[in-house]
Amino acid sequence: MAESELKSPPPPNPNSLTVAAPPSTPPDTTSGGGGLWFRQRPKIRVTTEFDSESAVFFHKISCKVLDSLAKLRFSFQNNGKGELSDPQLALTSKYLSLHYDIEEKNALVNAQVEVAPGLQFKAIHEVKSQQGELSMVADLAGPAYKFELSSAVPSIGKPKATLKFPMGEVSLEEKEEELEEEQTKRILSVNGILKGQILNGVCTAKYMDEALDLRYCFKDEQMTFIPSISLPSNAVSFAFKRRFGPSDKLSYWHNLDTNYWSTVYKHNIGKDFKFKAGYDSEVRLGWASLWVGEEGGKAKTTPMKMKVQFMLQVPQDDISSSAMMFRVKKRWDI
Template sequence: MLMCLFSQEQQGEVAITANLRDSPCKIELSSLVPPNGPPRATFFFPNGEVSIKEKILDERDRILSVNGLVKSRVLHGVCTAVYNDNVMSIKYRYKDDEVSFIPSISLPSNSLSFAFKRQLTPLDKLSYWYNFDTNYWGAIYKHKAHKHLKWKAGYESDNRLGWASLWVGDAGGSTKEAPLKAKIHLTLKVPQDNIQNSVVVFHVKKRWDF
């Protein structure tokens, strides 16, 4: 199968994909248009993909870059390993109807972090994350009054910032279905070190039918 995509600047990408008979695996060769080097080769298999492409470090130095992703179910959860430019990130995600637990580690830096989410009630949710390498943490509390009204409040220790947001209208839905065909997003940001520099960010999306 051959696919060509061009942008307004007459640049795009062309790709050729070959299926391996009855196997779920396939190989794809892709290149920019106009080309700036050898094509990128990607091997797709049921649990992930591996790609090889040329990476330009400077005008004279070019290397082959290997990137990959593998995903598999482990102990009632999903484990994902991503390799990119000699850095590997391994993340495990466990989720049920009430709890999500997501530990992750980055190699070779051994940077460890985790995220925890708890569905307190059908309308209330608490999220927390912590990075063991930097000791930074954050927390978010979300309450959804109904489909078209919800608010969040949180704190980010790395930015020393507290904030609160209010949504009127379904954030993930269309404006046409929202009350008065409008969606409003209001955010208050309060720096811990200088409360006087607090700011309010206001977004409105309105639909008119003529």
């Protein structure tokens, strides 16, 4: 055995001074708890929107609660005089949503639950009117094929049956038909929508309330052409869209029955700027607008989390009554 392994550790030096580190103590959470609560509280999102045409501010305050399983939202409006109106409180989650109208003292409850694989149950109930709807959705041959059975509460007839498949859907429901001398009878009504690929476009047939709408959409990289006809009214219209580049697009719509038409020109300047100008012959109005911030996106994705739209409207009959309007939407994350 080596000599170094037999040596004992040296005795402590009495002349040296050793100060032990104080034991670590947990943070004080009893003195008000303000600091800990501030670090753990959910992020609050405040959104304010103003429309100069209505001169009304719309405010929304929201945050995630219950470990981000639900979202709590409070919204209200106020005018230039500071008067508050339309306060709404909502709690939404994956399976349960509650919307409460504070002024009307009315609540709308929406619930959905998956009772079995491929079988979903939904319920909607309005507290004040004591009305709602119950529905059941079942997968047939995979998620692309669904069968839905829904009924009003309280029930006023047979439930509505809907079959959904990749090419559209067909529904069968019972409706009231008015007869002479203020009499009615209940009949079965069939509604549906079908879509199919024809040549290089998509043909859509929509049948609802004994009216058939036929629509064909042809689209390539530069042009879109959409003719449509409604039966039995024989109303014919068409839309034409032409893209001149990645930033320029012209759209034109014409109703052949009324001879009304409208056109819109769009020009994008990067991602956050869009200029639009158009004319509507039905109301004899020309307009131009400028979007600062992505038009279809949310405020959180724009610079400074703010979206602004300026619009100039010029009536053809009275140019002197032209008006400049704007909308502003701003979001804060607190």
